[in-house]
Amino acid sequence: MQSVSTSISRLAGARRTTQARVRREQAVTIVLFLLPAAILYSLLVIYPVFQAAHNGFYKWNGLGPMTNFVGLDNYVRILGDDIFHKAVWHNLVFILLSLVTQLPLALFCAILVGRRLRGRTFFRMVYFLPFVLSEVVTGLIWSFIYHPRGGLLNWVLSLLFPTWEPPSWLGTPNLLVLICIFVVINWKYFGYHMILYVAGLQNIPAEIEEAAQIDGASGWQVIRQIVLPLLGPTIRLTIYLAVLGSIQLFDLVWVMTQGGPANASNTMATYMYQFGFLRTQLGYGSSIAVIMFVICFSFSLIYQRRVMRQDFGD
Amino acid sequence: MTAQRFSISMLLRYVIAILIALVVLIPLVMTVFGGLKTTGDLLSNPIRWPADHLHWENYDGILQSSSFWVQMRNSLFIMLITATGVVLLGSMPAFIFARINFPGRELCFNFFTLGLLFPLAVAILPLYISLRQMGLLDSHWGIILPQIAFGLPGTILILRGFFLALPQEIEDAAYIDGCTTFGMFRHVAIPLMRPALAAVFVLAMVGSWNAFFLPLLVLNREPLWTLPLGIMRFQGQWGTDWARILAFVSLTLIPTIIFYFFAERHIVTGLTAGAVKG
Numbered sequence: 302m303q304s305v306s307t308s309i310s311r312l313a314g315a316r317r318t319t320q321a322r323v324r325r326e327q328a329v330t331i332v333l334f335l336l337p338a339a340i341l342y343s344l345l346v347i348y349p350v351f352q353a354a355h356n357g358f359y360k361w362n363g364l365g366p367m368t369n370f371v372g373l374d375n376y377v378r379i380l381g382d383d384i385f386h387k388a389v390w391h392n393l394v395f396i397l398l399s400l401v402t403q404l405p406l407a408l409f410c411a412i413l414v415g416r417r418l419r420g421r422t423f424f425r426m427v428y429f430l431p432f433v434l435s436e437v438v439t440g441l442i443w444s445f446i447y448h449p450r451g452g453l454l455n456w457v458l459s460l461l462f463p464t465w466e467p468p469s470w471l472g473t474p475n476l477l478v479l480i481c482i483f484v485v486i487n488w489k490y491f492g493y494h495m496i497l498y499v500a501g502l503q504n505i506p507a508e509i510e511e512a513a514q515i516d517g518a519s520g521w522q523v524i525r526q527i528v529l530p531l532l533g534p535t536i537r538l539t540i541y542l543a544v545l546g547s548i549q550l551f552d553l554v555w556v557m558t559q560g561g562p563a564n565a566s567n568t569m570a571t572y573m574y575q576f577g578f579l580r581t582q583l584g585y586g587s588s589i590a591v592i593m594f595v596i597c598f599s600f601s602l603i604y605q606r607r608v609m610r611q612d613f614g615d
Numbered sequence: 616m617t618a619q620r621f622s623i624s625m626l627l628r629y630v631i632a633i634l635i636a637l638v639v640l641i642p643l644v645m646t647v648f649g650g651l652k653t654t655g656d657l658l659s660n661p662i663r664w665p666a667d668h669l670h671w672e673n674y675d676g677i678l679q680s681s682s683f684w685v686q687m688r689n690s691l692f693i694m695l696i697t698a699t700g701v702v703l704l705g706s707m708p709a710f711i712f713a714r715i716n717f718p719g720r721e722l723c724f725n726f727f728t729l730g731l732l733f734p735l736a737v738a739i740l741p742l743y744i745s746l747r748q749m750g751l752l753d754s755h756w757g758i759i760l761p762q763i764a765f766g767l768p769g770t771i772l773i774l775r776g777f778f779l780a781l782p783q784e785i786e787d788a789a790y791i792d793g794c795t796t797f798g799m800f801r802h803v804a805i806p807l808m809r810p811a812l813a814a815v816f817v818l819a820m821v822g823s824w825n826a827f828f829l830p831l832l833v834l835n836r837e838p839l840w841t842l843p844l845g846i847m848r849f850q851g852q853w854g855t856d857w858a859r860i861l862a863f864v865s866l867t868l869i870p871t872i873i874f875y876f877f878a879e880r881h882i883v884t885g886l887t888a889g890a891v892k893g
Contacts (some may be wrong), residue, residue, distance in 0.1 A: 306845055309636070309822050312829065323795075326796060326797075328717075328798045330714060330715075330795075330796040330797050331711055331796075332709075332711035332801075332808075333706060333707075334689050334707035334710065334711050334800075335708050335723065337704050337707075338704040338705065338708045338771075339708075339726075339727075340725075340726070341704065341760060341763060341764045341767070342730060342764050342767050342768075344729065344745070344749075344764070345745065345746075345761045345764035345765070346730045346733055346738065346764050346765060346767075346768075347729075347730075347741065348745060349738055349742045349744065350733060350738065350741060351747040352741055353738075353741035353744075354747060355742070356698055356741070356744065363744070364748075366892075371871075398860065401645075410635060411797060413628055413631060413632055416627075418628060418632065420632075423631050424635075424636060426876075426879055427636045427639050427640060427731070428635065428636070428639060429879070429882075429883070430639060430643075430872070430875060431639060432882075433821050433871060433874075433875045433882065434825070434827075434868065434871060434873070435823075435824065435825030435827065435843055436825065436827060437683060437827050437843040437846050437847060438846070438867060438868055438871075440863050441641050441846065441864050442643070442848060442864060445641070445646075445649070445661075445857055445860075445861065446642060446645075448658075448857070449741060450658060451658025451659060451661060451857075452661065452662045453641075453662065453893065454658065456661050456662075458844050462676055470712075480775065488638070488639070492639075493886070496883055496886060496887065497886070497887060499884075500887040507716075510849070514703055518626060518882075520624075528677070545734065548734075548737070549734045549735075549736035549737055550736075551828050552827045552828055554846065555827075555828075556827075559781065560767075569735070570736050570739075570828075573739075573740055577740050578740060578743070578832065583740070583744060586740045587740060587741060588738050589740070590738065590739075590741050593720075593734065593737045594737060597732055597733070597734065598732050601731075601732050
């Protein structure tokens with residue numbers, strides 16, 4: 302009797318120590334698993350942001366110590382700079398063009414190469430291909446296509462309209478250069494959005510469409526009344542990605558025009574590179590970064606709260 | 616009647632699909648063949664077959680130059696370490712956030728996903744200042760570490776989704792068999808996650824291979840340059856010798872396309888998983 306109770310208590314004690322050991326082992330694992338990522342992430346993603354908020358209050362060329370505190374001067378200068386206004390406007394133009402042409406085109410392609418088309422895998426693969434090319438490669442290829450003498454575009458146009466003198470595509474300081482760059486953005490990224498739409502479409506059961514067709518709905522009606530509403534979450538997501546992508550635009554613009562001619566294709570990022578980095582005004586550049594953060598951050602917050610909230614119901 | 620209408624609309628779909636495919640492919644084909652012409656020939660007709668014979672000398676000249684191979688090696692090195700680091704450092708927190716309960720877990724997870732709001736292109740100038748303080752300028756680690764750090768939020772988000780999808784029974788069985796938490800991660804979860812890890816790895820590879828902005832700021836010394844920087848310098852040097860430039864572009868384009876044919880499935884998996892879970 303006594304031996305049973307001692308063995309029971311010994312067993313309970315053993316379990317307690319095993320449990321304690323397991324819990325300790327788990328705690329150690331949690332710390333060891335999180336620590337490397339947390340350190341790297343804090344040092345290189347979070348810390349620079351706070352540092353930028355601080356540096357933005359200084360006039361600083363990045364060489365000596367930061368001593369010249371100028372308060373909000375940098376911000377006043379940026380917000381009063383005509384070139385920066387134009388850069389923001391150009392980002393807006395890219396956002397607008399993405400929303401009204403790129404996303405509809407991507408959706409059109411997703412439906413076009415959707416179910417039932419033979420060779421759809423091939424077409425999807427081709428449409429998506431430019432996404433993996435580097436922006437530098439893409440930018441150079443298209444710089445040649447737009448090349449005034451002997452570029453592919455002018456060559457094709459000279460066959461179609463032999464007498465017409467085409468403008469200098471990337472050399473005209475107005476909306477034309479933005480549209481030319483946007484064509485390249487479109488060429489490179491429409492396949493990305495298409496892939497997302499294709500994935501979204503695959504979640505729509507084929508029976509729903511078939512039922513509608515049996516009920517006599519036309520192809521257009523099926524798309525308008527069934528596909529688009531059910532694709533809502535994906536569409537809202539691609540809008541989000543397109544806007545954030547347009548805000549960050551740098552590589553393609555820098556490779557093709559360096560923000561020129563006459564700042565006609567500057568974006569906020571090329572403005573930051575030119576006026577913050579290249580002119581070694583790191584304090585000024587930091588405040589540009591802060592402004593871009595605030596724009597990204599508030600857009601994300603508002604959009605996720607107001608628009609995408611309904612999609613995270615689960 | 617319906618069959619006929621069906622086939623006409625089908626035909627129309629094919630015509631449109633093929634036209635779009637041509638718009639994608641013609642610039643690429645033109646680039647590869649443009650490198651095989653003389654510049655004069657290229658400028659007189661950008662898509663015609665070379666007028667006299669194939670001019671391999673453009674490609675040959677680049678393949679003979681040591682700087683091309685140095686840049687190729689630098690790009691490969693940075694790409695492989697970045698992708699390995701992203702998978703290694705990203706899969707561990709993702710596992711914790713998905714399978715282990717502890718107080719403050721949601722807070723930790725939200726701390727990491729906050730990074731999705733700071734895209735690299737926006738954070739780059741502050742990052743440059745921090746890298747300089749840490750003495751990481753003009754070093755490959757100055758590219759690799761930030762790329763891993765900025766890759767973490769998305770990777771953790773994607774992989775957490777996959778870890779969450781593992782059935783609870785597997786985990787229970789492993790623990791009953793005496794598995795530790797680490798053993799569960801290493802010997803049970805990771806082997807089951809191979810497709811997801813491949814997707815994340817491949818996405819990180821593509822991002823690193825194509826990176827331009829960060830190397831542009833961090834790498835000043837030419838022996839450290841990656842291919843995107845090398846192409847820009849080459850274009851600066853040869854200015855209007857477009858055949859030569861297109862040859863250089865092709866030499867970085869062709870490996871990417873070959874890689875794409877093998878890895879496309881993984882890229883799509885990664886992107887759609889990230890999008891759905893994001």
